[in-house]
Amino acid sequence: MKKTLILTFMLAAGVFISSFVSAQSSTSFQYTIGIPFSGLKDHTSVISGRGFTMEYQREVAPSVTVGINLAYSVFYEKKPYGSYDLGSATLTGNQYRYNNLFPMLVNAHYKIGEGTVVPYVGLGIGTMYDLRNTDMGLYTIEENNWHFLISPEAGFIYNLSADMGLKLNAKYDNAFKTSELDALGNLNISVGFVWNTY
Amino acid sequence: MKLLKILSLAALAFLLTQCYPEGPMAADELDLVYSNYDPEYNFATKMSFALPDKIVKITDGLLTGDDPTYVKEPYASDMLRLISENMKIYGWQQVDIADDPDVLLAPAAVEVTTTYYYDYWGYYGWWYGGYYPPGGWYYPYPASSSYTTGSLIVTMVDPNDVSVDDKQRVVWTFIINGIMTGQTSSFNSRVTKGINQAFTQSQYLKK
Numbered sequence: 551m552k553k554t555l556i557l558t559f560m561l562a563a564g565v566f567i568s569s570f571v572s573a574q575s576s577t578s579f580q581y582t583i584g585i586p587f588s589g590l591k592d593h594t595s596v597i598s599g600r601g602f603t604m605e606y607q608r609e610v611a612p613s614v615t616v617g618i619n620l621a622y623s624v625f626y627e628k629k630p631y632g633s634y635d636l637g638s639a640t641l642t643g644n645q646y647r648y649n650n651l652f653p654m655l656v657n658a659h660y661k662i663g664e665g666t667v668v669p670y671v672g673l674g675i676g677t678m679y680d681l682r683n684t685d686m687g688l689y690t691i692e693e694n695n696w697h698f699l700i701s702p703e704a705g706f707i708y709n710l711s712a713d714m715g716l717k718l719n720a721k722y723d724n725a726f727k728t729s730e731l732d733a734l735g736n737l738n739i740s741v742g743f744v745w746n747t748y
Numbered sequence: 749m750k751l752l753k754i755l756s757l758a759a760l761a762f763l764l765t766q767c768y769p770e771g772p773m774a775a776d777e778l779d780l781v782y783s784n785y786d787p788e789y790n791f792a793t794k795m796s797f798a799l800p801d802k803i804v805k806i807t808d809g810l811l812t813g814d815d816p817t818y819v820k821e822p823y824a825s826d827m828l829r830l831i832s833e834n835m836k837i838y839g840w841q842q843v844d845i846a847d848d849p850d851v852l853l854a855p856a857a858v859e860v861t862t863t864y865y866y867d868y869w870g871y872y873g874w875w876y877g878g879y880y881p882p883g884g885w886y887y888p889y890p891a892s893s894s895y896t897t898g899s900l901i902v903t904m905v906d907p908n909d910v911s912v913d914d915k916q917r918v919v920w921t922f923i924i925n926g927i928m929t930g931q932t933s934s935f936n937s938r939v940t941k942g943i944n945q946a947f948t949q950s951q952y953l954k955k
Binding site (some may be wrong): 600624626628633638639640641642643644646647685686687689 | 768769771772777778779780781782783784785786787889925926945947950
């Protein structure tokens with residue numbers, strides 16, 4: 551147990567440092583915080599601490615990788631007791647709002663330099679599924695929308711060893727307006743691990 | 749390195765177990781006041797209303813033909829008094845059913861999980877006898893079709909506005925969702941808040 555704790559501490563402190571080795575492919579898994587913008591902020595304005603991101607990248611040219619990026623974030627906000635009109639109907643109560651976001655991207659990264667710390671920039675294109683619920687009492691208004699999605703991204707990888715590193719990045723999901731819902735913005739701040747395979 | 753990979757995966761697995769947002773934690777947080785009305789109806793010309801002295805329970809037994817049961821006292825009287833007071837504050841006059849009221853109020857408490865109450869107007873006759881037509885009532889606006897247990901539903905009907913198929917026109921409805929669930933100690937404050945809110949959000953009733 552003590553050894554595990556020490557190793558965990560060393561991991562957190564970034565003690566494992568080795569020289570950078572070019573990877574043929576990498577898989578990452580990250581914890582994600584979401585900061586809402588535009589239409590998402592209008593519905594749930596509270597920052598989300600519930601999310602994760604998975605990504606697979608394959609090197610196709612020196613410093614260039616392409617792959618897929620899948621993520622999930624849930625935004626939640628309790629609105630105070632208040633009245634909401636729906637046509638001639640009025641509903642009054644506490645409102646509980648949820649947005650479950652599932653962005654799915656094909657993306658590319660460009661690595662800037664080599665070494666232990668490797669910054670990169672990226673761009674993704676794809677779709678985002680938004681499952682939105684507005685709960686009052688035991689009733690819920692549920693909305694499902696698929697958005698066209700463009701996501702610029704920047705971050706860096708801190709290589710802990712030849713086959714593993716820490717990854718920190720910021721990705722802005724710009725989900726376009728649909729026929730039923732306004733555009734949504736979500737700034738994802740993610741931290742996690744990346745595993746390289748050769 | 750293998751241990752490092754296991755540790756990193758364990759840390760991420762821990763993060764994934766962080767729970768989904770909690771939502772409501774107490775019965776009163778689920779309280780919901782719903783109201784709807786007929787925008788075509790001219791409330792301004794209507795002055796009098798009748799209100800029964802009991803609140804019937806909509807139960808499975810009632811739906812299958814059993815005798816009606818009623819909300820026990822003093823809860824029923826408290827709710828009826830609040831409804832009556834709010835109507836009077838808005839300028840309405842309470843009269844007996846025999847005095848040809850402009851509108852009738854039909855309160856009911858739902859004790860089944862869900863029921864298609866809006867089509868179930870049969871209990872209406874127990875109070876209003878020959879003053880209601882055999883066809884029941886109809887909604888000129890979209891009506892909620894099911895309610896949760898413990899809800900108070902009050903329907904306002906114009907007995908003088910009868911359709912060709914002998915149905916009376918519903919002109920206003922309010923529902924206090926789940927008010928008869930939860931702790932007895934908080935019942936009075938919740939029901940007072942709910943009924944007062946139903947009138948606050950129905951300003952079109954005001955004279």
